[in-house]
Amino acid sequence: QQRLSPPSPTKLPIIGNLHQLGSVPHRSLRKLSKKYGPVMLLQFGSKPVIVASSVDAARDIMKTNDLVWSGRPKSSMTDGLFYGSKDVAFSPYGEYWRQIRSITVLHLLSNKRVQSYRRVREEEISNMIDNIRQKCDSVIDLRDVFSCLTNNIISRVNIGRTYNEGECGIAVKSLIEELLILIGTFNIGDYIPWLKWLNKINGLDSRVKKVAKDLDAFIESLIEERVNRNKKVECSAGEAKDFLGVLLEIQDGNETGFPLQRDSLKALVLDAFVAATESTYSALEWIMTELLRHPRVMKKLEEEVRELGQGITEDDLRNMQYLKAVIKESLRLHPPAPLLIPRESMEDVKLLDYHIPAKTQVIINAWAIGRDPLLWDDPEEYRPERFLNSDIDVKGLNFELIPFGAGRRGCPGTAFAIVVIELALARIVHKFDFALPNEEELDMTECNGLTVCRKSPLLAVATPWSI
């Protein structure tokens, strides 16, 4: 029996289909998939890449054959930035990944840990409200506000303090931003190996080296600060330990029987910063963008959150069905990582009817699935009501809505992110009326990268709401 290969657009010599990626790949790939089908085979330089754009293909990859598809393609970019890809997100599948993922889940991201950060969230969200209040009646950069919030929350639970106070903080924030840009940059050397030398000329190699070196110096200084502090003051009993503190203890005590090398420890601390910030603030920024474009929806949300009168706590979130629907609808149209993180087959596997050889990369177009007219009525319309009487959730069980991926390599930070987004949104909409600074229609252009933000930061004017 002949082994069936997925359909492919015509390839050019050397580059294959790279020229068809365009400046906004999730859009170009959807266009191609409309012509070639929900499973298509492209060629990026010398590498075969499958693009999956339907709910059935996504389910097949992330559920039916999840184990086979749990590899990550090797990337010289993440090797250079994460100590040889020793972090959770980019390390190859295997025993090492299993160990570090379970350390990260247990000590940073489990439901129990996430609940224990309640005070951190409440304090930082109150700081954000104060910050907005001080700028009322002038134009506010909401991306900046949300980026500050998510940075502060992850910093406090990751390293025990915020780092964006003072000059050094600003430098660290821009280093992490540069790292994210680099992860999203197309690296020609990974796809056309004999063109690797180009990265020396175009400056990519030296940018990677510089960011990695500067971030390493930052994390080393945190470790040193911690070691000195622990020597001076014994950690007070009952104090919740931050992730870095726990990792240092694991390293000292070797209690898990798993040797946690210094590079691995640093990769895990860095991973938490990188995975938790841009994804979350970009989600918040897209949500506010849609609310500002849809005053009817904003009004309904205001009614729901303002019904509670004074102060909203996390206990109130449970009953806020419209708030949850607004978040899901925004993540459907604007998943912060529209193509998720690429995976790789670890052995030969069938995908729907097609035969896929081992070591094939797959890109899942979550953005296209969220807008598939076979799954959603009026898919391009922003209508949170569609989720009001629906069981569809973002947790990786419903493959029509997968902003956090699914399966073994699915996002372990979902619960961490959702509660920050819910509380931050409920509280700002409770406290302020928002308006666009001018009458012009909002520019909805997207930027390019692993995480996709608005091209221009969202600007708005806030006025305090009073009963």
Ligand code: HEM
């Ligand atoms: C709105 C916020 C977030 C979004 C949209 C998001 C999305 C994603 C996606 C799409 C993946 C890849 C899933 C796959 O391959 O199936 C992922 C992986 C991951 N995320 Fe998130 N994420 C968010 C927040 C967070 C937070 C807050 C953390 C941690 C503090 C986190 C940590 C991770 C890690 C460690 C991985 C790698 C998992 C692995 O490869 O085993 N994420 N995330």
